[in-house]
Amino acid sequence: MQETLQSLLQQRLGDALLKLHVDCSLALVTPAADIRFGDYQTNAAMVIAKQERKNPREVAAQLIEQLQVDDIAATPEIAGPGFINFRLTTSFLEKQIATLLNDPRCGVALVDKPQTIVIDFSSPNVAKPMHVGHIKSTVLGDALARIARFLGHHVITDNHLGDWGTQFGKVIYGVKNIAKSKIETVHQLVELYREVNEKEEHDPEMKAAVREELVKLQQGDAENVAIWKEVVAISWKEFENIYQQLNISFDECLGESSYNEALEPLVKRLEQEGIAEESQGALVVFFKNHPTLAEKPFLIRKADGGFLYATTDIATLEYRKERWHPDAIWYVCGMPQQLHFEQLFATAKKIGISCELRHISFGSILGEDRKMMKTRSGENVELNALLEEALDRAFKLVSEKNPGFSDAEKKEIAQIVGLGALKYADLMQHRTTDTIFSWEKMLSFQGNTAPYLQNAYVRIQSILRKAKEAGEVVAFDSIKLQEDAERTLALQLLQFAEVVPAILSDARPNILCLALYELANSFHRFYEQCPILKAEESVKQSRLALAQLIGCVLRCGLELLGIKVPERM
């Protein structure tokens, strides 16, 4: 297991505590809260002082006497109420940074105990277009999958498509009775659905006919099944196009329809086992002694005998358990569905499914008016339109800056920058905070945005290209950290190994975004202050190597978020 700076210091602290015969798991080494306090700090003395009713600064002094860090840091200092501050030596940082060169993992260790994790995300509904509401689940789920895989976990991504349900009665009725020509797009399906929906309101006969079509589908009627399959295929074609643009793929796309056969026996079993009971004509699961769910029954069969998405979700859970024996299942799904997942997980407990179940929820996307984002006519904003606008805006941006690029190159760059900006905007905030959608902000070159990070990368590549053209053969074997800017960069580069593993504990890619932003910011400062190509030979070598390393970490970090980097922009 590779050490990070933090774990190394933590170990040294542990050794010192051992010598003092103190057992204290709360004594933590953390990155310094402020550069004035050095590189890392520990509150160990204060925690121990509390336990043993001693003076914290005295405890700190004793601790420092036992701390063996002279090979890596200056003598630790006591500060404030009893913090111990560590300042790593430059030579140690230089030594450590050398291990990063040529490391494709940028210093990030694999986890000790790989887990099998099923990640359920995206999950759009068939016969409807994907809209803004799907983007967070899709982008966040993909990023988490990439990160978990990178750390060595066995990840199964599963797109739980909404490809079954009452809406198909209407769609099939529409296809059979209303459609004038062959249906080829999701928009036509939506139109059809809308028309049927409106007409059946004041037409009981039609309502009955719609219902009949649904029943026939559920009973396996050949014609209706064929229409259903066609509808799924039309939808999938459009989804696939979006996923392709977003560079997102799935191991499995087991939609709700995959579990049709399992529902009946499942419900019977739950009833027999006394887990579910009848109530007001429906079959429900009660959680009688649960603090908050006591009065919230979980409906698994309607009074009319139909099943619900709760039913499908239980069946899906059992299927996943059986097929993959996962250690964890993550549901990347919006906040409004919290109650549903609490109920689902409580049910899982009742039926003896013990793997870790997490609802990874996230905030909504709001318009600049702070209300749910809608089009002027009050409809959901379609994802297709959103992607198109991202590409458009990015294309204009590139064209302004680099009119000389060919259209093909501009398009390629627009794709990377525009979609990167869109994804990054969904990942850079704490996931539960609502996002206020703003093209201007996400495409800005200032602040914590994808273009800012991509631009840092592009500048690095430009320098490396020039170096190559000038015939520089860079021996990336030694980095000398002379300037403050260089030292800061080295520290941040080494801390990448600490940040990435920390993301999953609370599913928060935003901490990676922040770290990358700070790295890019430090690079830009370094870029202003420290000439690279014009520096004298030995310094040039070191700075080129440092720049290359920054580029690698930026690229690696952005890739973990599902974002690409351009070579020019």
Place this chain on the structure above:
RNA sequence: GCGUCCGUAGCUCAGGGGAUAGAGCAGGGGAUUUCUAAUCCCUUGGUCGCAGGUUCAAAUCCUGCCGGGCGCACCA
């Protein structure tokens, strides 16, 4: 009504027991014959919704209140 999440600078947000609460934008002032200024530097701006409590230490934990979002039986 019950549940749940949230209230931090003019705006958008970090920070979720530790030091003097941080960024970006906006406002003010500077830097460019460039290694891509799509950048950088300096600066103004905050009783962390309010009131109690726990603690050596609270924006952070607990309780109450105020204000908002979302969810609560046959949609997903």
